[in-house]
Amino acid sequence: MNKQIVALIYDFDNTLSTKDMQEFTFIPALGMEPSAFWKESDRLAHEYQMDHILSYMYLMATEAKKKGIHLSQETLRQMGSEVEFFDGVREWFARINAYGESLGLEVRHYIISCGLKPMIEGCPIAHEFYNIFACDYIYDEQGDPIWPSVAINYTSKTQFLYRINKGVEDVGEHKKLNMYMDRLDRVVPFDNMIYIGDGLTDVPSMKLTRQRGGYAIGVYRQPEDALYLVDEDRVDFYVRGDYTEGSEMDRACKAIFEKIQAKVRFFELSHASISRNEKD
Numbered sequence: 001m002n003k004q005i006v007a008l009i010y011d012f013d014n015t016l017s018t019k020d021m022q023e024f025t026f027i028p029a030l031g032m033e034p035s036a037f038w039k040e041s042d043r044l045a046h047e048y049q050m051d052h053i054l055s056y057m058y059l060m061a062t063e064a065k066k067k068g069i070h071l072s073q074e075t076l077r078q079m080g081s082e083v084e085f086f087d088g089v090r091e092w093f094a095r096i097n098a099y100g101e102s103l104g105l106e107v108r109h110y111i112i113s114c115g116l117k118p119m120i121e122g123c124p125i126a127h128e129f130y131n132i133f134a135c136d137y138i139y140d141e142q143g144d145p146i147w148p149s150v151a152i153n154y155t156s157k158t159q160f161l162y163r164i165n166k167g168v169e170d171v172g173e174h175k176k177l178n179m180y181m182d183r184l185d186r187v188v189p190f191d192n193m194i195y196i197g198d199g200l201t202d203v204p205s206m207k208l209t210r211q212r213g214g215y216a217i218g219v220y221r222q223p224e225d226a227l228y229l230v231d232e233d234r235v236d237f238y239v240r241g242d243y244t245e246g247s248e249m250d251r252a253c254k255a256i257f258e259k260i261q262a263k264v265r266f267f268e269l270s271h272a273s274i275s276r277n278e279k280d
C-alpha cells in the first residue's frame with residue numbers, strides 16, 4: 001500500500017486551547033476583563049461595519065499602544081507561551097502519528113485559526129504543526145503592528161483547505177491556488193482530511209470538508225456548548241475537549257484513520273484486479 005497523507009486540521013481557540021488565546025495574558029495586561037474586550041470589539045464591528053476579525057486586531061493594536069505594550073511578534077510569541085491546553089494535547093501528536101504510521105498513513109497537523117499566528121508560534125506545541133495559517137500584522141521598523149497582513153474569518157478559512165489540498169501553502173501565492181489541478185496531483189485529498197473545531201467560525205470548513213468526502217469533529221467543554229453542530233448535521237463526531245489516550249477524540253480519529261486505510265486498500269486491490277484481467 002502506498003503511504004497516504006492524512007491532514008488533521010484544527011481550529012485553535014477552544015479546540016486545543018481551553019479559551020481564546022488573548023485571554024491568558026494579553027487582555028489581563030490591558031487591565032480589562034475578557035468580556036469587556038470582546039464587547040468593545042463587537043461594538044466597533046457594528047459601528048464601522050467592520051469584519052469582526054479586523055475589529056479585534058484593530059482593538060488589540062490600539063489598546064496595546066495606549067497601555068505602552070510593545071506588541072511585536074516576539075511579545076506575541078511570549079504571550080503565546082502561556083496558553084493552556086485541554087488534557088492530553090501535548091502528548092496527542094506523537095501518539096496519533098504513531099497510530100497513523102502503523103496503518104501506512106503519514107499524518108500532518110495544521111492550524112487554521114482566526115487567532116494570531118505569532119501567539120500560536122510561541123505556544124509549546126507549535127513545532128507539531130506542518131503549517132500554521134492564522135492572522136498576523138505587518139510591523140514597522142520598531143516592531144509595532146501597522147496593518148493586517150492576514151485576517152482569517154469563518155468563510156476565508158475554507159481557502160486554506162484548498163491550499164492544503166493542492167499543496168499551495170504560500171499565502172502570497174494565488175495564481176497556482178486558483179488554477180485547475182488534477183485530483184491525482186493534489187497533495188492531500190479532501191477525503192483524507194479531518195477538520196476539528198468548536199463553533200460557528202468552523203461551520204463553513206466543516207461543511208466543505210464533509211461535502212468533499214472528508215470528516216469533521218466538533219469539540220465541546222460542556223455538551224450544550226455548540227449543539228447546533230449536531231442538530232444541523234455539521235459533524236461526524238461531537239466529543240469533549242479531551243485528547244488523552246482512550247478518549248472520545250482518540251477513538252474517533254483512530255476510527256477515521258482505519259476507514260481511510262480500508263478505502264485505500266480497497267482501491268489498490270480493485271485496481272490491481274482490473275489491471276490483471278486487462279492483461280489476461
